[in-house]
Amino acid sequence: MPRKDEKWPKRLLQLPRFFSAVKKLLSKHDACILLVLAVCSALLLMIPQPRLLAAQSGLRARAKVLEVDDSNLAHHDLLLFGSQHLKVQILHGRYKGKIFEANNELRAQLELDKVFQPGDIAIVVCPEGELTEKSVLTARDHSRMGWTITLFSAFCLLLCLFGGWTGFNALLSFVFSCLVIWKAVIPLTLRGYSASWTIFASVVLLTAVIMYLVAGWNKRGLVAFLGAISGVFVGLFTAHFFTWGMNINGATMPYAQALLFSGYEFLDLRDIFAGAMILASSGAVMDLGMDISCGLEEVSRHNPSLSRVELLKSGLRMGRSVVGTMTTTLLLAYSGGYITLLMMFCAQGNSPWDFLNSPLVASEAVKTLVGSFSLVLVAPFTAIMGSWFFAARKEN
Numbered sequence: 001m002p003r004k005d006e007k008w009p010k011r012l013l014q015l016p017r018f019f020s021a022v023k024k025l026l027s028k029h030d031a032c033i034l035l036v037l038a039v040c041s042a043l044l045l046m047i048p049q050p051r052l053l054a055a056q057s058g059l060r061a062r063a064k065v066l067e068v069d070d071s072n073l074a075h076h077d078l079l080l081f082g083s084q085h086l087k088v089q090i091l092h093g094r095y096k097g098k099i100f101e102a103n104n105e106l107r108a109q110l111e112l113d114k115v116f117q118p119g120d121i122a123i124v125v126c127p128e129g130e131l132t133e134k135s136v137l138t139a140r141d142h143s144r145m146g147w148t149i150t151l152f153s154a155f156c157l158l159l160c161l162f163g164g165w166t167g168f169n170a171l172l173s174f175v176f177s178c179l180v181i182w183k184a185v186i187p188l189t190l191r192g193y194s195a196s197w198t199i200f201a202s203v204v205l206l207t208a209v210i211m212y213l214v215a216g217w218n219k220r221g222l223v224a225f226l227g228a229i230s231g232v233f234v235g236l237f238t239a240h241f242f243t244w245g246m247n248i249n250g251a252t253m254p255y256a257q258a259l260l261f262s263g264y265e266f267l268d269l270r271d272i273f274a275g276a277m278i279l280a281s282s283g284a285v286m287d288l289g290m291d292i293s294c295g296l297e298e299v300s301r302h303n304p305s306l307s308r309v310e311l312l313k314s315g316l317r318m319g320r321s322v323v324g325t326m327t328t329t330l331l332l333a334y335s336g337g338y339i340t341l342l343m344m345f346c347a348q349g350n351s352p353w354d355f356l357n358s359p360l361v362a363s364e365a366v367k368t369l370v371g372s373f374s375l376v377l378v379a380p381f382t383a384i385m386g387s388w389f390f391a392a393r394k395e396n
Contacts, residue, residue, distance in 0.1 A: 037176055044183040045179075050190035060125055062122070063122050063124045064122075065086055065120045065122055065139075067086065067118060086116055087100075088101075095126075102122075102139045125137060173213050176206070181279075195267075195271045199276070199279050200233070203229075207232075211225045211286070221293075224294075226382075227383075228285050230381040231377045232281075232285055234377050235281065239278060242366055242370065243366060248362060248366060249273075250273030251269055273363070277366070287326070292378075292383060293386055295315070300391060311387040314383075316383050322379065327372040330375065334364055338364050341361070
């Protein structure tokens with residue numbers, strides 16, 4: 001019988017095989033993509049944050065709500081107004097296990113107010129200095145991070161199990177997209193840079209990363225990238241033209257007015273609104289560009305004798321069948337975002353002209369139509385690019 005000590009040399013001899021398998025898994029292409037993402041992420045993290053509206057004061061902690069006193073709350077029809085007094089127990093940090101009083105102020109604003117019940121986990125703000133038994137904390141909001149992490153983890157697991165290495169690359173592109181928006185688009189816009197062109201540059205970067213992560217460094221990815229960016233570029237000018245022509249100032253965006261009066265009065269809301277439109281539709285544009293590019297590549301592979309003109313006609317036919325469902329997808333996505341607005345106009349009995357002429361509805365209509373405009377153009381642009389690249393060495 002071999003001794004236990006003799007197993008370790010055999011295991012050490014198996015390490016080269018393990019590293020060889022990892023090396024095969026991570027090809028040069030994948031290693032380059034990961035390296036580029038790491039470098040870009042490091043550069044994004046170096047971008048300084050914009051000027052803060054107010055310094056964060058007080059210690060924040062998670063606390064369990066033990067008791068609730070609603071005696072100082074008043075009902076105004078469906079709304080609540082007043083103070084909710086809580087007794088909470090800190091769950092972590094230096095005051096873990098300590099019990100304090102906390103206040104929750106309600107201002108009769110349904111979208112901002114929160115009502116606590118015993119057993120809820122709340123985020124509380126502690127006053128500066130040492131806490132005593134008489135200290136009163138401020139209940140800021142419900143703690144949602146646990147559920148958020150659970151949902152994101154389930155999404156990551158499902159994506160990687162279903163998509164394998166491609167799913168992992170898609171997850172990387174998802175995280176990188178969040179980083180670009182939070183660390184590049186928002187800070188640069190708040191510093192006074194043009195929001196629409198900043199967003200366009202970010203969309204170009206994200207499209208390149210996503211296309212090459214999913215499709216690889218090949219003609220398929222290049223065709224999808226060029227087609228998508230062409231559609232986004234035209235969509236940007238369309239957004240500027242129609243927001244100007246329809247006199248939409250962009251103030252319908254949430255917290256736009258509050259942002260202006262908080263020291264950012266130099267922001268151009270119309271420019272931000274135009275950029276937001278192409279950012280919102282860029283995902284569908286990438287999807288359509290990749291679909292047509294993959295289809296053209298398959299057609300060219302199975303029938304290498306096709307000329308550029310014939311390949312172009314095939315791409316246009318594919319585009320026609322896909323564009324109809326994709327534009328409806330945008331309509332449904334945007335409609336879901338302002339369904340309560342539609343219900344309000346319906347309940348008031350407004351005429352269709354009053355309904356369509358409302359600045360809120362007009363803003364959402366422009367979003368839908370400009371996004372659909374970009375989608376419709378992506379199909380022929382990608383078909384043209386695909387017919388050129390996939391039949392580049394063939395005679396017409």
